[in-house]
Amino acid sequence: MNINNSEPGGPSSNDSFFLGVEDTFALTDSNDIVVIGKVHGTIRTGSTFYISNLGDDDTPTSLTRAAGLAIDQLNVDTATDQQVAVRVEMGSKLNIKTGSVLFTRDIMIKDVHDAYISALGDGYISFKHMKLEQSDYDKMSLTDLAEVRRLYKWLIDSKKEQETKERNEYNKLVFDTIGHQMCNKILSSKEIYTVINKKTGEPHMVSHTYKQDNNSYITTPPDIILITKAYLNLWKNQFPEENFDIIRIDNGQNCKGIYNFLGSTFYLNGACGVTVLFNDYSIDAGILVEKPDYSNIPPVQVPVTNPDLERWLLLIAQLDTPETEDEKQLHSIYLNHIFTELAHAKFIIPMKVNQDDIDSDDTGKGVFKKDSQIAIAIRPGKEERNAVSMFTDWKRFRMVYKEDDGWNGLIQPISGMIDSFDCAINATEHNLAGCYIDRNFYIEHIKPFETHTDI
Numbered sequence: 001m002n003i004n005n006s007e008p009g010g011p012s013s014n015d016s017f018f019l020g021v022e023d024t025f026a027l028t029d030s031n032d033i034v035v036i037g038k039v040h041g042t043i044r045t046g047s048t049f050y051i052s053n054l055g056d057d058d059t060p061t062s063l064t065r066a067a068g069l070a071i072d073q074l075n076v077d078t079a080t081d082q083q084v085a086v087r088v089e090m091g092s093k094l095n096i097k098t099g100s101v102l103f104t105r106d107i108m109i110k111d112v113h114d115a116y117i118s119a120l121g122d123g124y125i126s127f128k129h130m131k132l133e134q135s136d137y138d139k140m141s142l143t144d145l146a147e148v149r150r151l152y153k154w155l156i157d158s159k160k161e162q163e164t165k166e167r168n169e170y171n172k173l174v175f176d177t178i179g180h181q182m183c184n185k186i187l188s189s190k191e192i193y194t195v196i197n198k199k200t201g202e203p204h205m206v207s208h209t210y211k212q213d214n215n216s217y218i219t220t221p222p223d224i225i226l227i228t229k230a231y232l233n234l235w236k237n238q239f240p241e242e243n244f245d246i247i248r249i250d251n252g253q254n255c256k257g258i259y260n261f262l263g264s265t266f267y268l269n270g271a272c273g274v275t276v277l278f279n280d281y282s283i284d285a286g287i288l289v290e291k292p293d294y295s296n297i298p299p300v301q302v303p304v305t306n307p308d309l310e311r312w313l314l315l316i317a318q319l320d321t322p323e324t325e326d327e328k329q330l331h332s333i334y335l336n337h338i339f340t341e342l343a344h345a346k347f348i349i350p351m352k353v354n355q356d357d358i359d360s361d362d363t364g365k366g367v368f369k370k371d372s373q374i375a376i377a378i379r380p381g382k383e384e385r386n387a388v389s390m391f392t393d394w395k396r397f398r399m400v401y402k403e404d405d406g407w408n409g410l411i412q413p414i415s416g417m418i419d420s421f422d423c424a425i426n427a428t429e430h431n432l433a434g435c436y437i438d439r440n441f442y443i444e445h446i447k448p449f450e451t452h453t454d455i
Contacts, residue, residue, distance in 0.1 A: 017041030017049070018103035018111050019086065020119025022127060024096055032067055033091035035102070037119060040111070042080040045069050049102045051094055054116040055143035057190065057229035062094045097139045098123035120144060121151045130174045137177075142185035142192075143230045146277045149178045153280060182276060183288055186226065187259055189251060193227040193235075194261075196245040200317045200433040203265050204244065206279060207315060209330055217333055221272030222311055223282050224265055231277055263289040268393050270311025304348050304411060306392040309341035313392075313425075317432040338435070343449035347390035347425065348409040349417070350377035350401040376410065377401065379424060382438055387422035390414075399428045415450060418442045 017039050025034040043049075047066045053059045068087035069076050076084075088096060101115045124130060130152060140148070156171055186192065197204040207222035227235045227246065236246060251257040265271045266285040273282040285291075294302045316334040319327060352375040381387030391397040394409070401407035414423050418439055426434030437446065 015042050015044060015047060016104050016106050017043045017047070018101060018107045018115050019043065019084070020115035020117075020122070021096060021098055021100040021102065022119050022123035023098060024091075026092065027087075031090045031092045032087050033096060034070075035086050035088055035091070035096060035100070037084070037086075037102075037122075038082065039079050039084050039086075040081060040115070041104075042078060043069065043084065043086065043102075044078045045076075047104075049104055051088075051096060052101050052103070052112060052116075053095065053097070053099065053141070054101065054113055055099055055120075055141045055147065055228075055230050056095075057141065057143075059095055064089050064091065064094065098136075099140075099144055117147060117151070120148050124148050125152055125155060132177075137181045140181070140185075141228070141230065142182060142189060142276065143228045145178055145182050145185060146228075146281075149175065149182075149281060150278050152178075179281075179283060179287070183283060186274070186276070186283075186288065188255065189228075189258060191229060191251060192249050192258055193229065193232055193246050194249060195225045195227070195239055196247055197314075197318050198243055198245065199320060199430065200314050201428075201430040202269055202314055202433070203271065204239075205269075205271055205311065205315055205318065206275065209333060217329070219333055219337075221282075222270070222315060223273045223275045223279075224271045225279075226274050226276045228277065235277075259289060263292075264395065267292055267307055268305055268310065268395055269314060270307035270309070272311070304346060304393055304409070306341070306345045306347075309338065309345045310392050312337040312341065313433055313435065317430070320432060339445045340449050342414060342435075342437070342446050344413070345392065346411050346413050347392060347423075348394065348397045349412055350389055350391075350397065350407050351375065351410040352406050353408070374410070377407075378421065379427070381422040381424070382436070385422055385438070387424040387436065388417050388420075389427055390417070390423050390425045392426055396426050396428055414442060414446065 018041065019035075019037045019039045021035045021037050023036045025036075027033060043066060045066055045068055048063065049065070051062045051064065066086050067089040069079055070085040070087075071079055071082065073085075086102065088094070088102075099116055099120045101112050101119070103112050103115070124132065124136070125148070128136075137145075152171075152174065195204040196202065203224040205222035205224060208220045210218050210220075212218055232246070239246060249258050249261045262274070262285070266289055271285065273284045274288065275282055312334050316331065316338065319331055319334065322328040322331040353373070377389040378386045379389060389400070390412070391400075391409075397409060414437060417423055418437065422439065423437040423442075424434070425437065428434065
């Protein structure tokens with residue numbers, strides 16, 4: 001492609017345009033590059049314009065000019081509302097790629113965003129048919145990937161009647177590849193954002209419940225929401241400040257901040273995956289962060305976690321007081337899950353003991369001496385009965401009982417305490433995310449599941 005470097009043609013002050021970049025071409029012995037796309041409005045040789053990558057988190061908007069134009073490989077001075085090749089002055093230094101947008105200062109942000117989306121669809125899907133090289137994926141941001149996946153899924157759904165076995169296999173490969181690339185981008189991002197539910201103080205969980213033909217219900221594994229910095233302002237309006245916070249997760253210098261955050265959210269809170277910007281696609285937890293393997297660790301050293309219980313405690317706390325019939329049905333479903341998990345969960349009870357009263361056995365396990373005294377955390381309960389504090393994991397335990405104050409933990413199931421005390425589970429500042437179990441409740445709702453469960 002030959003587009004001569006021309007002198008400015010004196011664009012009119014009324015000229016206005018935007019163009020989404022569908023493809024780029026390097027030039028030999030020049031820092032200029034050629035971009036292809038459909039211009040909306042009028043562009044001239046010499047026109048100055050801004051360049052923006054809406055999908056990138058930190059790329060600044062640049063200003064440059066059109067050093068030349070071509071239509072159907074013929075040099076021209078102007079182009080209006082048509083496909084055009086633009087020679088961008090010093091473009092090789094401006095991070096221009098598929099999805100970049102060229103625009104004049106009077107263009108509305110909505111038009112720039114629409115051009116960005118159209119360019120991604122035309123460049124990667126219409127022209128390349130998603131037959132992309134790793135170099136293509138390397139140029140794409142996490143936002144780009146999420147948008148391309150959304151566009152490709154829309155295209156596939158609109159052509160369901162044309163599906164073939166070969167096409168289905170190819171589409172699966174495309175989606176798997178995009179998913180893999182998204183995982184890499186998530187874990188290597190400088191920062192990412194998530195939605196915190198103020199009722200629980202934890203990442204907001206999203207789950208869907210469907211009624212089946214036999215009138216039973218199925219609940220999808222809950223995901224948390226990840227938001228890119230590029231789309232942060234677009235998402236803020238969707239979560240009212242009185243109910244939600246949107247917080248920044250910093251990856252840190254060791255690039256482990258996001259990984260550690262996700263690991264805690266998956267394997268303490270019980271989230272099963274993440275959605276990135278759009279809820280039509282979930283990335284499984286195990287693909288992002290491998291499940292901890294405690295098979296070679298002595299049982300006494302295995303940390304106490306209850307993610308299968310915690311997810312339902314958090315979901316029912318988000319629901320709070322059900323009002324509609326659908327909410328009441330959902331509340332009942334969550335409760336049934338909670339009853340089942342409470343039956344075989346083991347909890348941490350805050351305990352204080354004089355260190356002189358503890359010996360170690362041959363395995364290194366602490367053993368209480370005869371006549372040693374243990375103080376456990378007891379609080380006033382209901383109907384003149386005291387309650388013992390219990391926690392699903394050390395994270396929530398340390399929210400209330402600090403190691404510096406001498407608090408350690410005793411591990412017990414509800415069945416080991418309920419004859420003597422009621423059980424106040426996860427009584428932190430976010431009380432909705434916990435529950436209170438008295439003896440009658442235990443006998444009616446929890447004990448029946450213990451006969452089918454190993455404790």
